Amino acid sequence: MTALLEVQNVSRTFGATRAVDNVSFAVQPGELLGLIGPNGAGKSTLFNLIAGVMPPSGGQIILDGTKVTGRKSYKMARAGVARTFQIPKPYRQLSVIENVMISAFLRERSVTAARDLADVTLSDLGLAPYRDRPASELTVGLLKRLEVARALAMQPKLVLFDEIMAGLTPTEVGAMTEIVASLPARGITVIWVEHVLYAIMKTATRMVVINRGSVIAEGTPAEVARDPLVVKAYLGEEMQLA
């Protein structure tokens, strides 16, 4: 089986800082890969490298067997990679449905088809009641959901979620977890960065843990939760998984 995404020895330096240092991992189609690590570990930088926001200083990124290292973000989007932003970036002057329509236009060329797809996506995420509100009026929790809606309306092969649970109530976390868990069955592979550990640990099929720009552990959620290095660097204490 060929991997959907291969990250090979990828590094990124900012001046003297190595934000991402020789990171390698692969994601198989249909996987739900959790990516965790302490603040400043380099998770968001890694996302930006994969999504094409900035080129890596070294290493290769391979999507579906094609080298895509350093490709611009709009090209990565067209190649089937969607992402959310940790700090939501809505189109503030547009309504919620219009925000989602812009993503839907990636695969649906007509306005009507894009609107229909956006409507379905909004219902899936429980955003239908806010359909015609300006995005500038949404609360943080709703903006996070809007980020997810926009990513999914692109009908991607691979989606990168960057802390989509932050700011959500426990009920909302439950609903969102169900949505994320349903994606592999719809043919969408997921890489998910999250600090809300109980959500990611019970949903992810595999985990990669990074600290100070490097991978320190990889395995099933249960394996990494027991790993002494992970406990020391991030968890602080052993995590009991249900």
Added chain:
Amino acid sequence: MTAMPAKPGLLQQISGLPQRGHMSWFEIILLAICVAWVAFGIAPTFQDVVVLSFLFAGLALAWNIAGGCAGLISFGHAAFFGIGAYTSTILFLNYNVTPWIGIFVGAVAAAVAGAVLSLICARLKGPFFILSSLAFAEVARIIALNWSSVTGGAEGLSIPPVPDLANMVLGSKTAYEALTLVYLLAAYAMTRWLEASRFGFYLFAIRDNDEAAAAAGINPLMVRSAAMALSAALTGMGGTLFAQYFLYLDPTYVISPELSFQFALLPAVGGLGTAVGPILGSFLITPLSELLRANLGNAAAGLHLVIYSAGLIVVMLYFPSGIAGALEKLKPRRPQR
């Protein structure tokens, strides 16, 4: 589906801004009045003001495509206006090409200039883009001033005042009213079409957040260049109409910063990014500035500018989203359909 407000009242219908791509009753009535005004020859003594109001409404709509919809605030649109005016006039005077064709050649020339400007300024945003657009127009003005073998330099160019429809030199002011009204309506239709189209959504996306737009598969540089080219083309056509109305062109007015500011100001007063805003802006400001100039220009030099500027400050303070924005606040938001 959100709960819809029970039947919007008449006031809301009249005052309201329409959904994207759709006309409201307010706009239909407004534009119908314009057509009737020209058809029935109302207020023959103010025909100069009417021609200019129509022309500048079209120019404001043209500027609004870049500045309002795509967020490319330009203080250099006089360059495109000048390119359009000079292209058609030079083609007519030197090569006997009718301005009816020249207007489109000028539009293409202005579009190329617009695309070049946005490619050069690809990485510049906000104030940096504004400053470079201003500099771009200054460069165009200096070229026009010094390339006198073609442009006539500071002396300018004159079109022989011989009325001939074939040469777009019209015999009556009513005919010019009709011509500039057609220009206004074309710019309005273009804006309405644009904002309901996929491309229009792309403009709004790069205006509001170009990083998010790129993540959604939109190439910001392409969209910016296309928006600027379209806006510049329409502005260039306005330049040709201006030249054919006044039958005289010189760089000091046609490519002046004042003109660039005027293009930006009208949509800002009327309502940025809307289709009716730039029209309202021009209908308010153009007659006001003409009347002030005519009545106070001789009494005390510059007094009309002081009053004019004070009025603008008041509008900016109390209606930051323009007249159209103030009207929109009066009505509930209707769903996207």
